[in-house]
Each structure stands twice: as C-alpha cells, then as structure tokens.
Amino acid sequence: MSLATSPQLTIDRATCAALDAADPLAGFRERFDLPAGVVYLDGNSLGALPRATPAHVELVIREEWGTGLIRSWNDAGWFDKPRALGDRIAPLIGAAQGEVVLGDSTSSSLFQVAVAATRLRPGRRVIVSERGSFPTDLYILEGVQELAGADAGGPLERRLIDDEADLDDVLGDDVAVVVLTHVNYRTGRMYDLADVTRRVHEAGALMVWDLCHSVGAVPVDLAGAGADFAIGCTYKYLNGGPGSPSFIWVAERHQAEARPALTGWHGHARPFDFGLDYAPADGVARFRVGTPQLLSVAGLEASLDVWADVDLEALREKSLRLTELFISLVDTRLARWDVEVVSPRQSARRGSQVALRFGGDGMRDGLPETADGYAVMQAIIGRGVIGDFRAPDLMRFGFAPLYVSHTDVWDAVAVLEDVLATETWREPRFARRGAVT
Ligand SMILES: Cc1ncc(COP(=O)(O)O)c(C=O)c1O
Structure with missing residues (x-):
C-alpha cells in the first residue's frame, strides 16, 4: 500500500506503531546506539553509531x-x-x-x-x-x-x-x-x-x-x-x-x-x-x-x-514507506504554513530523504511570514528531532531505514507542527548560525 496515494487512509500514531510492529527491519534498531529521546533524521549526513x-x-x-x-x-x-x-x-x-x-x-x-x-x-x-x-x-x-x-x-x-x-x-x-x-x-x-x-x-x-x-x-x-x-x-x-x-x-x-x-x-x-x-x-x-x-x-x-545482514529490497521498501508517510503527514498537517515538498513525489525518483521549504514572500518582524527553515530546524533540533539545513532554504530529513521507525516519523512531524503553531522558531536563539549547518 502506498501511503502517499491513499488519502482516504487516516494515519495516527497507532497506525505508525502497527507499521513498526510489522516491519521486517525493526530488529536492526537494536544494533545502533542512539540517545534516548532523539529522532535522528540526519543519517544522510552522518550515520548513527552501531553498538558493536x-x-x-x-x-x-x-x-x-x-x-x-x-x-x-x-x-x-x-x-x-x-x-x-x-x-x-x-x-x-x-x-x-x-x-x-x-x-x-x-x-x-x-x-x-x-x-x-x-x-x-x-x-x-x-x-x-x-x-x-x-x-x-x-x-x-x-x-x-x-x-x-x-x-x-x-x-x-x-x-x-x-x-x-x-x-x-x-x-x-x-x-x-x-x-x-x-x-x-x-x-x-x-x-x-x-x-x-x-x-x-x-x-x-x-x-x-x-x-x-x-x-x-x-x-x-x-x-x-x-x-x-x-x-x-x-x-x-x-x-x-x-x-x-x-x-x-x-x-x-x-x-x-x-x-x-x-x-x-x-x-x-x-x-x-x-x-x-x-x-x-x-x-x-x-x-x-x-x-x-x-x-x-x-x-x-x-x-x-x-x-552483511541487510536485505536491500526490504530496505528500499521501508525507505519508501517512511518517506511516503512523512510526505503525507507534511501535506495534511503542515499545509497552512505553505510548506513545499521539494523532493520528487514520484517514489521511483526519490532516494531516502525528503527536503522541505517554506513558501510565501511576506515578512513579519524581520522574519519570513510563513516560517524560516533554518530557525525551524534549530527549534526542532532543540526538541530532539535532528535533521539539517542547506542554504538558502532547504530543510533536509533523511530516513535511514535501519534505525528510523514509522513512529519516529509521526513524532517528528508532530514536533514540527508544534514549533510552527507556537512560533517558538521565532526565538532569537534559533537564528544563530554555527560554522556547520
Ligand atoms: C554527493 C556528495 N559528494 C561528495 C561529498 C563530500 O565528500 P568528502 O567530504 O567525503 O570528500 C558529499 C558530502 O556530503 C556529498 O554529499
């Protein structure tokens, strides 16, 4: 089933937990040492630490x-x-x-x-x-x-x-x-x-x-x-x-x-x-x-x-399920902030990451009216959801199928939605730029 092409399907956290329970790759998560409370969506930049x-x-x-x-x-x-x-x-x-x-x-x-x-x-x-x-x-x-x-x-x-x-x-x-x-x-x-x-x-x-x-x-x-x-x-x-x-x-x-x-x-x-x-x-x-x-x-x-133990076809299937789930949640839950999915929507044309950008050209208090991708990324990182930002305006989210779960995707979009709804990304500390973005 393609999540992205099933708008009639209501997705909630329980649906995601069910997808995790049926996930043939779920056991790999145990082979990585990820900090508690972190949803790691930057394995496309630096992969997680294997336990061994x-x-x-x-x-x-x-x-x-x-x-x-x-x-x-x-x-x-x-x-x-x-x-x-x-x-x-x-x-x-x-x-x-x-x-x-x-x-x-x-x-x-x-x-x-x-x-x-x-x-x-x-x-x-x-x-x-x-x-x-x-x-x-x-x-x-x-x-x-x-x-x-x-x-x-x-x-x-x-x-x-x-x-x-x-x-x-x-x-x-x-x-x-x-x-x-x-x-x-x-x-x-x-x-x-x-x-x-x-x-x-x-x-x-x-x-x-x-x-x-x-x-x-x-x-x-x-x-x-x-x-x-x-x-x-x-x-x-x-x-x-x-x-x-x-x-x-x-x-x-x-x-x-x-x-x-x-x-x-x-x-x-x-x-x-x-x-x-x-x-x-x-x-x-x-x-x-x-x-x-x-x-x-x-x-x-x-x-x-x-x-050595990974079935690459199963990996691809899960990767597509994760990216489709993310795209469909972004579409349904973040639409009012004019979020554009920059990555191809056609699965065959997409790797294992999704990039987003905010539309709109209005400004408020010196910041974009809809939202500023860099600040939003810093704000969600502050809440344990780690992706990254590529100038001028892309928020990148990588979905490493060996350790990212469907519930992680749900939780990440929930944090994104909250940061946007509460406008916490407007806090000045989230505008500060480090040497590496
Ligand atoms: C597509 C691509 N090529 C090359 C590099 C850079 O490689 P390195 O710093 O290992 O030389 C990167 C780094 O992220 C990359 O994404």
Whole structure:
C-alpha cells in the first residue's frame, strides 16, 4: 500500500506503531546506539553509531596496535584491509569482488577516478557534470580539467546540466566523461542510473557515478547498468563513523588500462621492493594511494557487519514507506504554513530523504511570514528531532531505514507542527548560525 496515494487512509500514531510492529527491519534498531529521546533524521549526513563499533575499534587499538604493533600489518591483515572491505561493500552497489577498494575522502577519490576516466578518452575535451552537484565534485573537476587538459594545451571544457533531461543537449563526440550524483544531496532526486549510463555510452563517453547518497539508502546495480567508475562515502547511510574512508569502484574491464591520478606506494605492484619507479598494482588496488587510516577503517569494518545482514529490497521498501508517510503527514498537517515538498513525489525518483521549504514572500518582524527553515530546524533540533539545513532554504530529513521507525516519523512531524503553531522558531536563539549547518 502506498501511503502517499491513499488519502482516504487516516494515519495516527497507532497506525505508525502497527507499521513498526510489522516491519521486517525493526530488529536492526537494536544494533545502533542512539540517545534516548532523539529522532535522528540526519543519517544522510552522518550515520548513527552501531553498538558493536566502540568495542571493535578498541580491540584494533589495544590488541592490533597496542600488542601487535608493527606485526599487525601482516598478522591482522592491515595491508589488505582496503581491498577486503571493498569486497564487502561490493554487494551493496551491484559490483563484483575485486572491483571496489577503499580510498581517502570522497573528494580525493573522485579526483583519482575522474582523471583515470578522462585518460581513457584521449582527444575528447569536455567533462559534463551537474550544476546541482555537491560543490566538492565541481571543485574537484576543475582540478581534473586543468590536469587532464595540460597535455592538450589548456584546461578541458566543463558543461553543466540541470537535469538528466538536458543530457542530449550536451552529449557529443567531444565528451570524455560524465560525472553525476545518483541521488541529489539537496533534493533527494534520484537519476535512472541504467538509462543515463546507456545514453552516455551511446555518445562514446564514460560514466562516473557519485553514490554518496545512494549506498545503503537504495539498491544500486552498477554492473547491471554497465557503468564505468563510481565513488562514494561510508559515513552516511553505511554508518562507518565521522571521516570514515570513501570507496572507489572501477569496472573490471577498465582496470588493466586505467591510470589513476595519484600513483602512491600502496597502489604499487610491489610496494616492498622500494624500487625507483611506479608500477601499478593489478586491478582496482592501483587506485590506493598511501597508508590507510586504519582506525577509521576499523569503524567501517564494524558497521559492515550490520550491512552483511541487510536485505536491500526490504530496505528500499521501508525507505519508501517512511518517506511516503512523512510526505503525507507534511501535506495534511503542515499545509497552512505553505510548506513545499521539494523532493520528487514520484517514489521511483526519490532516494531516502525528503527536503522541505517554506513558501510565501511576506515578512513579519524581520522574519519570513510563513516560517524560516533554518530557525525551524534549530527549534526542532532543540526538541530532539535532528535533521539539517542547506542554504538558502532547504530543510533536509533523511530516513535511514535501519534505525528510523514509522513512529519516529509521526513524532517528528508532530514536533514540527508544534514549533510552527507556537512560533517558538521565532526565538532569537534559533537564528544563530554555527560554522556547520
Ligand atoms: C554527493 C556528495 N559528494 C561528495 C561529498 C563530500 O565528500 P568528502 O567530504 O567525503 O570528500 C558529499 C558530502 O556530503 C556529498 O554529499
């Protein structure tokens, strides 16, 4: 049953509790350590802490580091962790074993693969991306344009689209690479990964996907789509912890020829020969750079134990139930504040988050007449409902299906409604901006 398309259905808190009781994923909540009284709707930014993580990280610190010392590079398998954990991420993105490796940050991993991709299309001088990309992707691509274009007498050209519908206007035989984010960080709008990849290949270009808001949020089938490269982060839906490493996927057919931007010793074929010249390792391991951040890797290792037990189809079903429930409650209970659901209402086009904005252009006491999204978000965070805000006007709510319940959604909308009805968001303390929003 689709909640969003069933206006005749009266939803109350008891309905939500019944949905929780029938939820096949409900048991996963116990595997996370969330503070009492918090409804956490920001797992699309920083995932929650798995219960097993502190003990595992402590074991790595005390036993592998403290006792094993340098021996742990061999005895605890430290050197191979980025590849071994890559193999555990592979099933979450439709990749084969041997196609995924951990990187450093998502930004640096995008640099690694985008340079490699452009080098596989010599003579083509255009990179296509999207205006609505997370900004680091565009910043990184500027560096790629400069580096990859250097041999050909000037930076590569950049063409930006606003939507996948615009692709045909920009694709031509001069396009080397298209870099797009599968699920948009602001709106949650999701591209048709297979169709976009097919159109990019028809133009003879290569496809690089940013999966930051997809992995652990929606099923992804890179192999089925025949894509070329992908990168993503592990600190959002995968719950690897703040600053946990990125991952890099390179389709097997490109691995032998691909030349990454950064040619470090951990990507060398024989790093412990300490030879003078770089020789790439076989396969995706050549995309490694230097010593991995093993304490962050340990955090990810613990969270991947949780993911090993997750049925991705059930995850998607629950994610859609949660976002549909949220949208339908916003529609029915918040309508008088002129709230716009910015995320696609069509489920197939939506990831696991919903963005809202307030309409109306009138002002009262120097603040918007309807409501100010930033202040409203601060006010609900003060009441334990944690989402976030993206300038200029979006309130983002992420629904991580492993630990968000239907009753959480009910409670979140109830708090939103109360903050709006009582206008507590107008208190000056909620207008103060921190460095991170
Ligand atoms: C779509 C997308 N790409 C890239 C990044 C940035 O990645 P990092 O800071 O890990 O380099 C983010 C961060 O939220 C993101 O949402």
